[in-house]
Amino acid sequence: MTGPTLSTAINPPDNDRDLPFKPWYRYGWPWFLISIPFVSMALGGMMLYLGLTANNSLVVDDYYKEGKAINQRIDRDRTAALLGLHATLRPSQEGLILEVAQRAPELPASLQDDLAAATADFRWPETLQIRWVHVTQAERDGETLLQSLGGERYLAPGVQLPGSGRFRIHIQPRDDAPWRLFSKMVTLQQSGSLSLSARLPEEVFGTALFGQSR
Incomplete structure (x- = not known):
């Protein structure tokens, strides 16, 4: 029983060279990494919108009046x-x-x-x-x-x-x-x-x- 020869290591068999090669956009990991900054921007925009439009019932405007009430x-x-x-x-x-x-x-x-x-x-x-x-x-x-x-x-x-x-x-x-x-x-x-x-x-x-x- 003989192992692989030097010529086999340098010149791989045709069945290895014929394997299909997928471009990068066919893989999931690049898209996952690309989506992180976009998701962060979307969440940041949502928080900014809520901060500008929603009324905060925990904020008191008239501190003098609130102090007298206390x-x-x-x-x-x-x-x-x-x-x-x-x-x-x-x-x-x-x-x-x-x-x-x-x-x-x-x-x-x-x-x-x-x-x-x-x-x-x-x-x-x-x-x-x-x-x-x-x-x-x-x-x-x-x-x-x-x-x-x-x-x-x-x-x-x-x-x-x-x-x-x-x-x-x-x-x-x-x-x-x-x-x-x-x-x-x-x-x-x-x-x-x-x-x-x-x-x-x-x-x-x-x-x-x-x-x-x-």
Whole structure:
């Protein structure tokens, strides 16, 4: 048995030389590499178009007005913390039911005057306003009014919260709200209840104040 000779290596057989040769554009890899910059340009153009035409609901134009609103919200949070307000939302066949409660927390002596002033002016109103604010999509925001059923129960007839999505819930009196309750980011479910509580006094007034009183 003999191996390939020198002449065979220099002059390959005719069947190798007769193999068909494909030009470069018949292969897939060149087209894949060429497509990368074109796809990048298309995506960049799409992002530029969305940036120029879409409204960004997370951008605030009037910073002065927004700053005043933040101060008002802080005051409302302080009042809710002093009063120890709680609320539970649950769906029903009649609509959205809200049950509220007041359980004043233990406060240091330096806050007793503030507590007395808040308690003297406090009463459950005939109407409460509830707002649900989507974390990114302003078009999914909504609000409605809850009417008192007597005692500490309210009802929004025929109203249900959105069935899905991540929202923040705000509850407060309708006019000149002295307090508010709000939830952190929650995932809503049509069949589930939702509890809201005022922030702890230590969070609102600072832990140092409570540490000094003990």
